[in-house]
Amino acid sequence: MRDGQGASGRSRARFVRACGVLPAFVGLGALVGWAFDLPVLTTFGTGLLPVAPSTAALLLLSGVALAGDPDGRGPGVSRRASASTWGIVAVLACIFLAAATVGYRIEAEHLGFPANCTPPGPPLGHMVPVTAVTFLVLAAAFLLSSGVPAASQASWRRRGAWIGAWSVVAFYLVLLVVFSYGFLVAVSGPVLPPALGTVFGFVLLGTGLALRAAPGAGAGKPVPSVARPGVPGVGAVATVFALLALGIVVAGFVFFRGAEERYRGSVERQLEFEASLRAEALERWRGERLADADLLRTNPAFVALCRRVLRDPPDEEARFLLGAWLDGLQRGRGYLWAALLDSQGRARLSSPPSAGPGEGAPGLPFLAAIAAGNAAMLDFHRDVPGGPVHLSVMAAVPGVEPSGKPALVLLAIDPSARVLPFLAEHPGSAGSHGASLVRREGDVADVFESLGTPDGGRVLVRRAPPVSSDAVEARAARGEQGVVMGADANGTAVLAVLHPVRGSPWVLVVRSPLAEVFSASRTRLWGTVFVVLLLVAGAGAGVSALWKREESHLLHERFASDERFRKVFETSPDAVTLTRVEDGVLVAANEGFRRILEYSGEEVLGRVAAELGFWRNPGEREALVDELRRTGLVENLESTFVTRSGNEIVCLLSASFVELDGRPHVLILSRDITGRKRAEEELRVEQERLDLAVTATGLGLYDWNVRSGAVLFGDRWAAMFGYRVDELAPHFSTWLERVHPDDLPASRKAAEDAFRDGTPYSCEYRMRHRDGSWRWILDQGRIVTRDEQGEVIRFVGANLDITERRQAAERIRGMNAELERRVAERTVQLASSVRELEAFSYSLAHDLKTPLRAIAGYATLLEKDQGARLDDEGRSWLAKVRSGAVTMGQLIEELLEYSRLDRREMRAERVDVDAVVRAVVASRDEEIRSKGGVVRIVPGGTQATADPVGLELALCHLLDNALKFHVPGKSAEVTVTTSNPAGRAVVVVRDEGIGFDLKYHDRIFEIFQRLGRLEEYPGTGVGLALVRRVVQRMGGSVRAESAPGAGATFTIELPS
Amino acid sequence: MSNESAFAPILLVEDNPADLELTLLAFRRRRFANPVLVARDGEEALAFLPRWETGEPLPLVVLLDLKLPKVDGHEVLRTFRAHPAARRVPVVVLTSSSEEGDVALAYDLGATSYLVKPVDFEQFTRLTALIEAYWCGANVPAPRPAVP
Known part of the structure; x- marks a missing residue:
């Protein structure tokens, strides 16, 4: 601190x-x-x-x-x-x-x-x-x-x-x-x-x-409270703002007061007008009432009648006539009571006849009025304490009594009925304007006003506030006139007009509650205040913004005027900024800043640097500030900025404090090192890759200066030939001495081609190892530099020891040749085997069958021609010889057929299986009929991909098989069903014959295997083997299901 | 061999004596009237050609075994078919082989028919009957060429 x-x-x-x-x-x-x-x-x-x-x-x-x-x-x-x-x-x-x-x-x-x-x-x-x-x-x-x-x-x-x-x-x-x-x-x-x-x-x-x-x-x-000439200080700005705010408040005051005055004036004028209307009506009414009394007083006929009644009470005619007068007046004009009173105040005649309110107590004013000789109005009064309030009009009728004293005409008025309407709310007036009548009665103000009753009617009530009080009625009683403001007798704040009623002690008070009067003003008041507040807030914001801008601009100008500094500042290729310490406002930024961070000067000057958000990581900015605070200098701090377009750039920052206008500023130089960083990174990755490649492949590198003949050999190049690199002369001759003389021309030619065409150089040759062995080398390289004449100056290449690879290749070549030779040998052997097999078949066909035919033939002849000379046993033996020979012939025939299958080429074509089945069954028709058998065909519209001849052969044998193994004494029943399930073609041949035990399943498909005894079921044991062979060759399969005595089912499955 | 027979001969080329005898027996059992000329190998069969050129009557049919000593049946068939006098004579191959290659070759060389000799003598007898009925009865013999 x-x-x-x-x-x-x-x-x-x-x-x-x-x-x-x-x-x-x-x-x-x-x-x-x-x-x-x-x-x-x-x-x-x-x-x-x-x-x-x-x-x-x-x-x-x-x-x-x-x-x-x-x-x-x-x-x-x-x-x-x-x-x-x-x-x-x-x-x-x-x-x-x-x-x-x-x-x-x-x-x-x-x-x-x-x-x-x-x-x-x-x-x-x-x-x-x-x-x-x-x-x-x-x-x-x-x-x-x-x-x-x-x-x-x-x-x-x-x-x-x-x-x-x-x-x-x-x-x-x-x-x-x-x-x-x-x-x-x-x-x-x-x-x-x-x-x-x-x-x-x-x-x-x-x-x-x-x-x-x-x-x-x-x-x-x-x-810091450093004086800054030219730049307005906080105090000045505050003063400007205060003046502005004051002006706005005063303007609001003037506006509101003006509007308020106008409005108040209109309300007052309305009240005054209403008061004068009501007062005039009251005056007129009073005059009319007095005129009523005067009319009677001055009417000679009425006076004469009064005289007659008073002087001669029993004069019934006069009483009747006078009564009619009074009656008419009372009823016609709405009086409470009309009466003729004698000088003692007693009612001598009245309408209605009952005792009236004013009877018996004419007060002093009343008598004074009579003395004056005019009609007079007896103001609100009570005839008896606590009784109802009345108004009375009186007039003296002179000289009618016998004593010569004047009599009195009294017209009593009910104020509730007659005065109340003048005080009741004016139906036409806006708002709830109330009115009351006030007269001074000693120390109190006598107030009569209309009051609403709960049942919706109105009654006249009287109040009596002290004259000295602040109530507007009391003020009226004190003689004030015109517009007044204050509480009324009920305590309600009101605006009132006090208007005297001429010719009477009354003052009419018309009032309106202030709450009503001001309700419109209140809205306006708050509206005005709201607008004033808005304006003040706006003024504050504007002043503050202007101040900041002005200040930063002034600073910038000041700064810009410093020629030397400015030149350094502006011409720097780096981003240079000047930031005020106390509030972080960016005071100046140079062209470099605009170029690197892509902001224009107007956008950033006068703004707080932290708000601009070009620090990718605000923590780095804090670190900079901390470092600056601690040491006063920051050098080469690496930070990441975000440019205006959102790119991230890496900058190297240096910062220090500078004094400008006597206030501390931070000068920050930022150098964009994004490109350098990227290049460094790429180079590093490239180097890593190269190292990895060299290590992994065992490449030996060399760099050959063609003109001077100097060669830089890599460590691995030397190691490839059993040397350390410092043991070899860094010269072309090192290579030349070791290369195999036979391979030199090829290498030379490859190099010449590469030098001429600029194509990559690649050559395989032998090099002598330190241990004397020859190593095969794959040498690949390219030209790096040429001089102006196109002569190669620098050539860089990599050598790879491929000795083992070549040896392996040699071995493989030898093995291949050997293999080919053997294959050819075998092929020849195989061909000769095939030929031998054919010859064997041929001799089977010819030579084996010929003696059989001789046996069978001569046996037959012997049987036929010499049979009679033999006994039964001899004939049976002869028959066996003949039948054995025939069976042998059949066996040979089937064997031949079986062997032919292997030599025969199987075709793969679309075959209508049902048609083949029908053809096969038809071909056996005669045999079936002769044995009394039945063959049912259940066609499935089945198509197969098969060899039609092969399929026919297989079906023939299956059908023969099924027909053959029928139960002795029973005819054969065979069902052939075809179908096409799941991409397969299936033929099922089912018989109801003797069946077989499934444990022989595999045996029955082997050649020469027979399950039945020959004398029961003659056969060679080739048929089913043939079936399996031919079906397999067509890419299908055959299987059997059976049980002894339960028939057998043979199923062929072929590709669909 | 008697040349004065009223019936035209047939030529049987057969080397195996048992087969030859059995064939002749079969013909005999069928009461075969035509004279049967016999060649015991290919050479003997070919030796008939000059005789036919000199006016001897042509056989109605030649029954030719394929497997023959000296000159085999295929060669005999080829020579016959190339011979101006013998080329119209029907040659029925009568052999043990049912090899497809043999059958195809025989027909390619101009065999008129190809018959496999059954082992069973009864069947063989029926076969000779059919040969006799067809070639010596129903069939019109080939005329001798106009210009020898």
Whole structure:
């Protein structure tokens, strides 16, 4: 912490303490005001709301508590006391808030002071809900910002307290503006605002608490206060803003007041007009009533009748006629009672005849009126105490009594019926304008007004407020006239017009509730305040933006004017920026910056560098700042930036502090090393790859300077021939000495071709190893450099030892030749075998059958021609010889057929299996019929890919087989079924014959295998072997299912 | 050999004496009237050609075994078919072989028919009867060429 911060902290504490003391004084003053009945101390002005005693007390408490602990760092006792006090304030505020919310008014809030202040509005001396809530917020702000360590500046508690306190300040400042625009308008609304004193107190308390909780409080941040000529300071800007804001507020005030005046004027004019209308009507009505009385008084006929009645009471005619007069008047004009009174005041004749209200008690004014000789109106009066109120009109009728004294005509009026309509609400008037009649009656103002009854009717009521009171009626009774504002006798705040009724003691009061009058104004008031706030906020934003811009531009100009520096700055190919330390604003950026980061100058100047977001990793920026703070210099820090178009670039940063305009700035040079990094990376990868390749393949590298003959041999090249590289002369001769003389011409030619055409060089040749052996080498290389004449200067190549590979290849070549030779040999052998086999078959066909034929032939001849000479045994032996020979012939024939199968080529074509089956069965037709057998065909439309002849052969043998092995004594029954399941062609030959045991399944398909005895079932044992052979050769299979005595099923499956 | 027979001869080329005898027996059992000329090998068969040139009557049919000593049956057949006098004479191959190659070759060389000799003598007798009925009865003999 710097030295200056302690000082600033102390001055801040002093300010906060003042912000606590002042509200405490406000509260104290208000309490004194309540105690000694000095309203001005509670209201801060006439006609304003008073600070409730409870509010005053809480202001006092909270102010003292804030002053007691202005920075949260005082002595422990005062800190604890302050916190406790704020706690009490919060609890009390809670109680008051609850009470105000439910509408209960706590008498204790008055603290025993007489709450006799009765300005307009609802009951006073109670804390309003807004005030209670504000106390809660302030208490919370205090308690939140207490006990937080100074180091944790950004703690949420401090921040919350700070926000809460400033919100209170802002709210009450707005309220102040509202009050200044139209206090009455504001107060007349449904929600009662806090008193002016409370508002002041809250603004101060809020400010104090906000400063106390400000993030910088305690730790503080350095605010260099260096004078900067040419650049407007904060103070100047604040002044500009304050003036602007004041102007806006005043403009709003003028606007609102003007509108308000116009509106008030119109309302007043309306009220005045209405009052004058009503007063005129009343005057007219009064005149008419007096005229009624005068009419009677001056009518000779009426006077004569009066005389007759009074002088001669029994004159019934006169009584009747006078009664008719009075009756007509009472009924026709709506009087309550019309009567003729004698000088004693007794009613001599009346309509209605019953006793009237005015009878017997003509008061003094009445008599005085009579003395004057004119008709007079007896004002509102009661004839008997507590009785109904009347109005009466009287006129003296002179000289009608026998004594010569005047008699009296009395016309009593019911005010409820006759006056009420003048006071009732005017149907045509806007709003609820009420009217009342007021007259002074000694110390009280006699007020008559119309009052609505619950059943919807209206009654005339009388009130009597003291003349000295502030009620508008009392003021009217005191003789005031014109437009007045204040509470009426009912305590409602009203705007009223006081209009005297001529010729009467009455003053007509027409009034309108202020709440109604101001309802339109209230809307306008809040609207105006809202607009004013918006304008002030806009002005603030504008001023601040302009200030920042102006400041950075001025700085930039200043900076730009420094020629030397500017040139260095601008011409640097690197990105150079100048950033102000205190707020991070980018003051200058050079062409390099614009080129590398792709921002234009206008976009970045005057903006905070951290907001621009070209640091890919903001942590790197913080690292830079930290390093700079610690050492004052940063060099070659590698950082990644994001350009405006989103590319990532790697930069090398150097930064240092520079003084500009007496303020610290950071100068940052950024060099774009993205390309270099990439190239380095690529080179590294390439090198790795090459190393890997060389190691893995065992390549021996060499670099040959063709002109000088110098050759750089690689380690592996030397190792390939059993040397270390330093044992070999780095010259072409090293190679030339070791290459096999026989291979030299080929190598030379390949090199010449490569040199001439520029094509890669590749050659295989032998080199002498150190141990004397010859190693086969694959030499591949290319020209790297040529001179201007096209002569090769540099040639680089790689050698690979391929000795083993060549040896292996040799071996393979030898093996191949051997293999081919053997194959040829075998082929010859095989061909001769085939030929031998054919010859064998041929001799079987010819030579084997010929003697058989001789045996069979001569046996037959012997049997036929010499049979008679033999006995039975001899003949049977002869028959056996013959039949053996025949069987032998058949066997040979079938064997031949079997062997032919192998030599015969199988065709693969589409075969209609059903057709083949039918053909085979047809070919055996004669045999079947001769044996009485039955062959059923169940065709399946089956197609197969097979050799038609082979298939026919197989089916023939299967069918023969099925027909042959029938149960002795039973005819053969065979079913041949074809089908095409799942891509196969299936033929099933099923018989009902003797069957066989499945354990012989494999044997029956082998050649010469027989299951039955020859004498029962003659056969050679070749048939089924033939079937299996031919089916296999067609790519199919055959299987059998059977059981002894249960028939047999043979199934051929072929490709479909 | 009697040349004055009223019936045209048939030529039997057969080397095996048993077969020869059995064939002749079979003919005899069928009361075969035509004289049967016999050649015991290929050379003997070819020796008939000059005799036919000099006016001896042509046989109705030649029964030719394929496997013959000296000159085999195929050669005999080829020579016959190339001979101006003998080329129209029907040659029925009568042999033991049922090899497809033999059959095909015989027909290629101009055999009129190909018959396999059955082992059973009864069957063989029936076969000779058929030969006699067809070649010596129903069939019109080949005329002698106009210009020898």
